[in-house]
Amino acid sequence: MSAEALSKLSLGEKMVTTRAGAARARTAPLQQLDRSPSSSPEVSPTPSLIESADGHVYDVSAFDDDLRRRAKRGLMGDNDITMKFCKEIEDGPKQYVFHLEDDITVAMHESGAPKCSCGANEPGKACKHIFWMLGQLTTAAPKAQPLQIDKDGSSVRNIHPAAIIDRFSLETIASNLEWTYQEDAMPDEDEMLDEIANMLSVFEPTEALPSEFKRDQTSDLPERSQKYRELRNLITQHAIRNPALFIQLQEIVPPTFQAQTFFDKINHRVDRAFQALDEYVERGPTNTQSEALDVRNCAARLEALVEAIDDYYREQFDEEQMEDEPNTNIAVLAVVTLLRILEEVTRRDYDAYAGIAWGPMPPTDSQDNNLLVCLMRTTSKNHGLFALDTLLKLPQEVMLRHHAELLDIEERLGASPNTSPAYMDSLRTFLHENRKRAASESGGGTAKRAMT
Incomplete structure (x- = not known):
């Protein structure tokens, strides 16, 4: 394409990027678009001129009657052609593909004329779908004078439609025209x-x-x-x-919204589990509609929620992605939720049934009346360390932002005779050995506890 040809249909340096702007572009000339130096001829209603629904006039004087009819069907507003989605293919020569309703596909690349799957796109003759695409891509062109369409219907003013797309990017054009753009x-x-x-x-x-x-x-x-x-x-x-x-x-419903909703539901269930334990301690097993959980069942509920977090995180990322994308929204939300669970459990290191005034004699074994003992001294169904195993799978960069909270949890666990040695060893190894390593790698000294 020559510089002279491009100057005849310059689409400017910028396109509108909002729907409101796109609407204005479809109803009024854009000031930044260059105009041809030639004077605008008076448009007369002759068969060689077609006015589109958005007010553009196209010169089809070089067409035969059949091609003029095709151009009219494609450029006028009563063609019932709509875009389903569009995409860009870069496997080999760059190609733009447009999927229209009725399973019609139009493909464009600079090395040849646009191709349509409708069957009417005979050699040398564009179909109504290709003319419709030309009309869409020239929406932002000046309306002051007719736009000359080449005799084969493949370009406007000697500028191939693929070149117009190259100028702005398909994603930008799709946004302006409110088309669905397939990125992946x-x-x-x-x-x-x-x-x-x-x-x-x-x-x-x-x-x-x-x-x-x-x-x-x-x-x-x-x-x-x-x-x-x-x-x-x-x-x-x-x-x-x-x-x-x-x-x-x-x-x-993007992935970030999905993740936020998932953890909102998990946190709501965490709240209900602790509330149900408090309900049980206050009233005992009730026949009301409200749920009540004893220590054992509350522990089982919390283990199931931790397992749900672990499964959800692993379903979203394989091991390589976990290493390459440490600061994902999911990892951040998972750390916050798991630390919240751990903090609440470590604050319940006591006999939950002490002093109750209802029912028969409560259990005296600490594995049945102490939530911390139930979760941290006995092995879970996964034979691991409650919540900590899942936390240690998450990116260290995200974990270390909550170093102060982890130290508070470590302090409470360290002061309790009910914490298992294995649990404390794993937590201390992460907090202190990895913290020193991170500080050394960053070139700094020992980090302050208040880091967030």
Whole structure:
């Protein structure tokens, strides 16, 4: 493309980047767009001129009658053509692909004329879909004079449409025209099913976690939850057939929002577990609708929640990603939640049933009446260290931001005769050996306890 040709249809240095700006661009000339030095001819309603729905006039005088009819169908506003999604392919020569409704695909690259899958794109003749694409890509061009379309319908004023896209980027153009832009490769069907379930789980009426939402058993669920799962199946069916819907779901429910919702649900369940223990201690087993948990069942509930956090984190990242992306939102939220659980457990190092005034004689074994002993002196079902095993899997950079909180937990555990030696050894090794190493690698001295 020559510099002279480019100057005839200069699209300026900037495009509007908001929907409101895009709307203005479709209804009024943009000041920054260069105009041709030639004077604007008076537009007459001749068959060689076509005025589009947005007010642009196209010179099709070089076309035969058949091609003029195609151009009119593509450029006028009553063509029923809509964009599903668009993407850029860089495997080999750069190519832009536009997926339209009715399973029509238009592909563009600078080495040749645009191609359409509709079947009417005969050699040397553009179809209505290609003309529609030209109209969309020239939305921001000046309206002061007709735009000359080359005789094969492949370019405007000798500028290939792929060159227009190159100038601004497909993502920017898609944003301006409110198209769905596919940035990453589409997952396979199984991955898509899983991801849709993860996204939709954030709105589940009973606040089910993603893993619970994916279970097939629905007979014991409330009617609202059953209906919501039917809605999930319907949305999933349409998303698999229409990738644009899947991409739009990803934009509405991004990973950061999914993670925040997951940990909101976990924290709510943590609160309920401790409240249920307090309810049990105050009133004993009740026949009311409120839930009550004894020490043993509260410990089991907390272990299950820690395991849910561990599983969720591992599902999001493989080991390599965990090392490469240490400051992920999920890691930050996981550390905060696990430390909160640990802090509350370490503050309950006492006989929960001491002084109760209800029911039969309470258990006297500390493994049954002391929450800390129940969780930290006995092995969990995973035969590990409660919460600490999961914490130590998380990025050290994130952990060390909470060094002061960890020291407070260490101080309480160290003062208790009920803390297991194995638990204290693991915690102290992380806090002190790794802390020294981090300070040494950064070139500093011993860090202050108040670091956050």
